[in-house]
Amino acid sequence: MEFNIIIADQNGKELYSENEIILRKALDKFNVLNDTEFSDFLSVCEYMEFAKKQYLLKSGNYNHGIYFVISGTVGLFELIDGKEMYQNFFLECEFANELKSLTTQTPSTKNLIALSDTTLFHLSRKELLELYEKSISFERLGRKLLEHILNAQNEISYVLQSLKPEERYSYLENKRPNLLNNIPLTYLASYLGLARETLSRIRAKR
Amino acid sequence: MEFNIIIADQNGKELYSENEIILRKALDKFNVLNDTEFSDFLSVCEYMEFAKKQYLLKSGNYNHGIYFVISGTVGLFELIDGKEMYQNFFLECEFANELKSLTTQTPSTKNLIALSDTTLFHLSRKELLELYEKSISFERLGRKLLEHILNAQNEISYVLQSLKPEERYSYLENKRPNLLNNIPLTYLASYLGLARETLSRIRAKR
DNA sequence: AACCGATTGTGATTTTGGTCACAGATTTTC
DNA sequence: GAAAATCTGTGACCAAAATCACAATCGGTT
Numbered sequence: 001m002e003f004n005i006i007i008a009d010q011n012g013k014e015l016y017s018e019n020e021i022i023l024r025k026a027l028d029k030f031n032v033l034n035d036t037e038f039s040d041f042l043s044v045c046e047y048m049e050f051a052k053k054q055y056l057l058k059s060g061n062y063n064h065g066i067y068f069v070i071s072g073t074v075g076l077f078e079l080i081d082g083k084e085m086y087q088n089f090f091l092e093c094e095f096a097n098e099l100k101s102l103t104t105q106t107p108s109t110k111n112l113i114a115l116s117d118t119t120l121f122h123l124s125r126k127e128l129l130e131l132y133e134k135s136i137s138f139e140r141l142g143r144k145l146l147e148h149i150l151n152a153q154n155e156i157s158y159v160l161q162s163l164k165p166e167e168r169y170s171y172l173e174n175k176r177p178n179l180l181n182n183i184p185l186t187y188l189a190s191y192l193g194l195a196r197e198t199l200s201r202i203r204a205k206r
Numbered sequence: 207m208e209f210n211i212i213i214a215d216q217n218g219k220e221l222y223s224e225n226e227i228i229l230r231k232a233l234d235k236f237n238v239l240n241d242t243e244f245s246d247f248l249s250v251c252e253y254m255e256f257a258k259k260q261y262l263l264k265s266g267n268y269n270h271g272i273y274f275v276i277s278g279t280v281g282l283f284e285l286i287d288g289k290e291m292y293q294n295f296f297l298e299c300e301f302a303n304e305l306k307s308l309t310t311q312t313p314s315t316k317n318l319i320a321l322s323d324t325t326l327f328h329l330s331r332k333e334l335l336e337l338y339e340k341s342i343s344f345e346r347l348g349r350k351l352l353e354h355i356l357n358a359q360n361e362i363s364y365v366l367q368s369l370k371p372e373e374r375y376s377y378l379e380n381k382r383p384n385l386l387n388n389i390p391l392t393y394l395a396s397y398l399g400l401a402r403e404t405l406s407r408i409r410a411k412r
Numbered sequence: 413a414a415c416c417g418a419t420t421g422t423g424a425t426t427t428t429g430g431t432c433a434c435a436g437a438t439t440t441t442c
Numbered sequence: 443g444a445a446a447a448t449c450t451g452t453g454a455c456c457a458a459a460a461t462c463a464c465a466a467t468c469g470g471t472t
Contacts (some may be wrong), residue, residue: 004419054358080368087363101358103353132346139345140338146352147309153359157293160366161399162286165429184449193367195430200451371459392418401460406421 016159021072023121026093030148032141040134044127049119056096058089063101063108065124069094072118073182076188078110088156088189089115091178095145096120100181125171160193168192169202225253225276229327232274232299235349243343250333255325262302262318269307269314271330275300278324279388283396284316292397294362295321297384300352302326321389366399374398375408 016024020042027033033041050056056074057063067090069075074096076088087110090096101108101193102125125147131138172180172188179188189199222230226248233239236264239247251274256262262280263269273280280302282294293316296302307314308331337344364376378386378394385394395405 021451048263078364078368085368087360087367099353100357103357105423132349136342136345139342139349141348143338143352146349146356147305150352150356150359151306151309153356153363156294157359157363157366158284160363161293161397162291190367196450197431197452198429199359204451324430392419402420403461404459407459410421 001011015120016042019119019121022070022093027141030141030144030180032137032144036139037135037137041045041123041131041138041195045121045123047119048122050114050117052114052116052118054114055100056114057098057108059109059111060107062105063098063125065122065126065128066102067096068121068123068198069096070119070121072120073115074118074120075115075183075187076110077113077187084187084190086187089183089187089191091182095149097149099149115187124198165192165194165198166202168194214332222248225325225327228276228327229274233347236347236354238347240343243341246340246364247329247337247344250337251327251329253325253375254328256320257321258321258322258324258406260320263304263307263314263316265315265317266313268305268311269331271328271332271334272308273302273318274327274329275302276325276327278326279321280324280326281321281389281393282316283319283320290393290396292393295385295389295393295397297388301355303355305355321393371398371400372405372408374400375405 023042023045024038027041047176048067050072056067059079069090071092075086076090076096076098077084077086079085081191096112098108098110098112100106101110111177126144137187155175159168160179163171169192172192179191183191185199186196189196192199228250230244233244233247254273256278262273265285275296275298277298277384280296282296282302282304283290285291302318304314304316304318306312307316334348338348361381365374369377375398378398378409385397389397391400391405391409393396395402398405
């Protein structure tokens with residue numbers, strides 16, 4: 001069961017639903033879009049729902065856009081030697097993406113999957129590119145979003161390169177506690193480049 | 207000793223030096239800047255030279271821009287438990303960067319160092335931001351460059367997360383052979399998250 | 413040419429974390 | 443609510459890689 005709070009202007013005209021306000025707040029952190037531009041952005045977003053275990057993107061297919069997670073959890077994984085290696089997790093208010101396929105227009109080697117019942121906005125590649133053409137603001141938003149994603153990616157590379165198993169667990173505890181609560185240990189182990197059993201034993205010691 | 211070939215227009219007026227043509231070619235891959243915009247870009251680039259072992263950026267300092275490597279090699283490393291952990295290498299025609307400090311304006315935890323005598327163009331943070339304001343083209347260039355960097359970063363994360371030591375070496379052989387030729391094994395070992403001795407033994411077996 | 417520092421190779425040893433196996437526990441499904 | 447599937451915990455064992463130690467080699471400098 002779910003209610004969408006509707007914000008109205010002085011004339012009682014509906015403005016934004018609750019979901020849209022969540023997106024607005026997330027985008028406002030980048031300090032780029034004004035009201036008009038946000039409306040333009042919103043007008044090309046499609047609201048979608050995925051049940052747990054449904055795929056947003058399957059390997060072999062082309063990536064047709066990016067997702068903004070309103071509620072739920074999305075996982076990004078790649079099948080390597082028959083093992084699901086999770087490369088990222090996207091929680092509420094984050095943009096779920098697989099950029100390699102999106103930017104190079106090659107079939108994706110990776111999968112996006114709903115790890116719980118999930119609601120999200122979808123922005124297609126086509127619409128995204130049109131936004132980029134439309135105004136410098138959307139290019140700027142894209143640029144800043146990428147800077148943000150890249151900094152996060154550098155951090156996880158650092159974890160994999162330099163930290164010992166116990167330190168990797170501490171990293172989760174301190175920097176991404178929400179993952180520890182929401183994601184099965186098995187998936188987290190692959191994310192951290194460890195055997196499931198190793199991570200289980202580390203946790204037992206706490 | 208070094209010659210710069212000068213390209214001249216019909217009136218014999220100098221256009222671009224050899225170094226500038228190298229930069230032009232690198233930027234043209236992104237298919238964004240026209241002649242005027244490239245000239246604008248160039249006008250805020252400063253030519254610099256660094257001797258081997260000189261620092262382009264020292265940890266603790268603020269990152270004041272990005273570098274385009276004309277010739278030579280630049281390394282990005284972080285001191286962890288007294289060890290130099292190399293996180294990236296930048297060869298000719300690549301943009302050497304440390305984006306965390308650049309984008310968040312916090313003191314850098316990382317170092318940029320010339321691993322050989324190096325010539326490059328420097329673009330200051332201030333000038334970069336002014337370019338971003340100036341035209342959508344520069345935003346677009348930034349966005350595309352970040353997409354490119356991010357795809358590369360995802361790949362190295364994959365290597366660290368999923369590949370065994372021998373496979374990591376193979377990755378270098380196949381995907382980044384220039385590193386194997388130009389960079390000391392010690393540095394490559396840290397880059398791959400391996401002990402120096404392990405990498406040495408792997409190489410001995412080939 | 414001789415020196416010094418940096419880099420690499422290699423053996424012996426130790427340790428860590430992976431693998432295997434199986435039992436509980438927890439969720440999902442019908 | 444029972445069955446099935448998924449997830450987690452834990453012990454025993456093993457293999458791979460880290461560590462330690464030292465020699466050899468390479469590169470640049472005076």
